[in-house]
Amino acid sequence: MIGEKIRERREHKKISQYAVAYAIGMSQAAYSKIERGETEVKVSHLYSIAAFLGTSVYELLPEAMASSTFDGEEYLLKPLVVKLKTLWFTWKVRRRIKKMPKTLES
Template sequence: MIGSTVRCIRSQKGYSQEYMAFQLNISQNAYSKLERGETEITVRRIYQIADVLEVSVYELLPQSVASSSINLKGLTGILMRIRLKLFAAFTK
């Protein structure tokens, strides 16, 4: 996921994989694997990539679950059933 974002931003800036690899002091093959998601990216490497691409680290990271919307439809009914079962269990 991060790799595809990096690839998109790199392409928009007109940077080659070779350029990125040189700036990150890694081989072009290693960089290519990074973009394809075939290797783990360390936090340190994410900061280095953001620096080379001149973007915020947050632009490279996927949206967190906390910031995405959660579908709460039906939650009220589920909570009511749990509440009734608990009430029944404790009133016996």
């Protein structure tokens, strides 16, 4: 399910699998397995993919996993932690994009 959402977002933005894989530091074959649901995506890769695609991690997660509540209790620190992680991975991906050969951009 996560892989499908990632693929839909990537295709909507007309970005190749190879470009995403390069930007997040993995092989195209490994990235392709994530989109096909053949392997689970690591949290660090999920944040990097979301940053590269210009979206929130929550947009890529199934609704039940994207909730900031658990047993009716709101986790106040969760949005802050997510924001900090997103900023970190966005910075990391942008540094990698600057090094990306122009032929990989689409």
